[in-house]
Amino acid sequence: MKRLLPGLWVIIVISLFVVFFQLGYVPLIDPDEPVYAETPLEMLQTHDWISPRIYGEFWYDKPPLYYWFVATSFSIFGRSDFAARLPSALMATFTAILVYQAGVRLFDRRVGLFSGLILVTSFEFFYIAKGAVTDMTLTFCLTAALLAFLFKRYTWIYVFAALATVAKGPIGLAFPGIIILLYLAAGKRWSFLREMKVPQGIVLYLVIAAPWYGIMTYYHGSDFINTFIGFHNITRFTTPEHPEGVLWYYYLPVVIIGFFPWTAVLVQSVKASLYTYGQTFAKLQFLNIWAFFILLFFTMSQTKLVSYILPMYPPMALIIGWYLSRLWENRLRGKYLSWPITATLLFGGFISALVWAGQKYPEISLGITLAVGLLLVCLIGVWYAYRHRDVTSMIYVQVAAMVVFSALFVTLLIGPLAANLSxxxxxxxxxxxxxxxxxxxxxxxxxxxxxxxxxxxxxxxxxxxxxxxxxxxxxxxxxxxxxxxxxxxxxxxxxxxxxxxxxxxxxxxxx
Incomplete structure (x- = not known):
């Protein structure tokens, strides 16, 4: 525990600020957030926590775990936008702590600290953390299940896979199972299966995950099976719900923007991770398989949404955290110009998008001006630190900029547009x-x-x-x-x- 404590408080404090700052400031954004607030509200009104409803009718879109969390939050804090978003914000904080802990245990304290900071300050992560949607709950459960495998805490794989199944559906089991099997196959590590006690684990998984599905099937029969399994899982994978999103490269810009500003070192990090050796290679191989499988799966899926690939961000943060720690050890020997150059291109694109948004929505002009100034100062700081071969400052200047940007984003960029969004x-x-x-x-x-x-x-x-x-x-x-x-x-x-x-x-x- 002492090994974890020094950086743990840094991760907790920054996560709490980034995620919880003005959490209820903006009303729930149409159409997704209100769905995940209205359904738990109707759970409380009907006193039925088994069969989700919306508009008074049974609703088979998602399993109930997030609804249960929000209903509990409403019961404690009353109905509010803050209470609707609270479970997602907590899951984000817990995920950042898990990533920090994983970095420390798999590598060292510095990797843990870098990885946790990278995750919580990536744009899409803190944006979804502030949303009343199910994606962060799924991300936490999948992260916990897959890290449990790496830590050889095999019982917890089945527990968190079951919770992921009650949060989102069959992918809660499929994703950890396939990712682990791909890793075992890649290194011919089949002996791990004996250690994992798979038969007992499946029983534990079913004890946790199966009851809700069994009760719903008993009460609602084919309506539940055809709608939840048939439409919301199989049909949405094979048939596009949003035809404009059926592009093979759909998630390329999503990753570039969503993992901003850390995409500046993503390619270099992955490349370096594939050319290491020993136990470090095995750990990084697992993280790469984890991230790339999720990206490939949703690229193949015909229905695509920006938030779907969120579960690949924790392993990406760990890979980048490991790589930046290596740069720190080498004091940027070899002059890794790719980082500041790529950062310049990314920041330029991000600033251009902000300027375009400011022209379209004059009411956010103050927020745009401050955000552009902040990003320019950050970019200058990155180049200055690079010139002095100070990797730590290069990291912390981006972390600090994104912490401030997260506050600007809510109050001066999204806040003035609330009437348009809600x-x-x-x-x-x-x-x-x-x-x-x-x-x-x-x-x-x-x-x-x-x-x-x-x-x-x-x-x-x-x-x-x-x-x-x-x-x-x-x-x-x-x-x-x-x-x-x-x-x-x-x-x-x-x-x-x-x-x-x-x-x-x-x-x-x-x-």
Whole structure:
């Protein structure tokens, strides 16, 4: 324990600041966050913690672990945006601690410290850590299961694989199982299987993971199996839910931007890890298999989302942490120009994206100015430290910049856009005008947030038939985005009266 303590508090303090700073400042962002807040809220209202519901109907999209966490958070802290995001933030902090601990045990204290800092200050990691979504819970469980294998704590593999299965589904078992098997096959290490006590482990896994699936199958039968297993796992893997994302290189820019600023040393780190030797090679080989398998799996998947590859970030952080520790030991001998040069290109691209966003959204101009200045100062600091062959300063200047950027991002970049991103504003307007009886119709994209904030479910406007139904009513409220209104026929627009508006969200009355 003493070996872990010196850097552990650094990781905890920085993680808590980056992840928890203004956690509830921005309302839940449409459409995903409100889904993962509304469902646990309905669990509490119905006193049914087994069958997830949304809009009063059974919901088979995800297993219940994250819903249970959020429902517990609501029970303790009350319904709030902070409470909805709290479980994800805690999982992120625990994951950073796990990565630090792994770096110390697999290599040394310096690798542990570097790896933990790299993980928690990578852009996508702290962004998703602040979101009420399931991805961070899955990432924590998979990280714990796979590191348990490396630490030879085999019982915990099955425990955390089971929890991952209750968090996200079959990949909770498939990912650790396949990654471990690939590693064993790569080094012909099949004797490990005897140590892992696989039959007993499978029993333990089933004791934890199977009950919820068994109960759901008993109560809901083929509806649950066909929807959860058939659609949300098999169909979404083989058929694109978002056709515009079916690109083989989809995750290349996601990794470049998502792991910013540490992608500046990612390629060099992986290359170096493949050319080491001995026990260090075996450890790094496992980390590489872990990261590349997740990247390959979701590249093959037809449905792609930015957050899917989050579980590859912990092994990437460990590989980069190991590499940067090697640079520290060598005092940058050989002049590793690739780091500051690549950083310059990445920072230039990131700054260009920020400037473009500032032109599109003038309300965040102050945040853009400060963020661009911060990144330029960081880049100058990287070059200055490189010139003096000070690897530690090169690392810490990027860590410090991302810690500050994480605060700017929430308060001055996302905060001013809250009305564009959330249904909170239009929901408040609706509550003030609603008579409690008039039918309500809500655009599909807005429905989760509208239901969560207004406590009125409404009927989803998903098909032309739904829209026709709304317009045959003598009187009805419609909650739409401006784009939805623009495509309506003129004869429909003429029947609508604007009641209230919040950014691009409209409350219309059909009369």
């Amino acid at each position: 249904c909170l504003g239009i929901s408040k307007e609706f509550v003030q005008h609603y008579d409690g009886q008039t039918p309500v119709y809500v655009a599909k994209f807005l429905r989760p947030g509208f239901a969560y904030y207004s406590r009125v479910y409404g009927k989803e406007l998903k098909t032309p038939a739904d829209m026709n139904e709304a317009f045959v009513q003598p009187k009805a409220y419609l909650v739409l985005k401006q784009d939805d209104l623009d495509i309506l026929p003129m004869e429909c627009k003429q029947q609508l009266v604007l009641v209230a508006q919040s950014a691009d969200k409209l409350l219309m009355l059909k009369q």
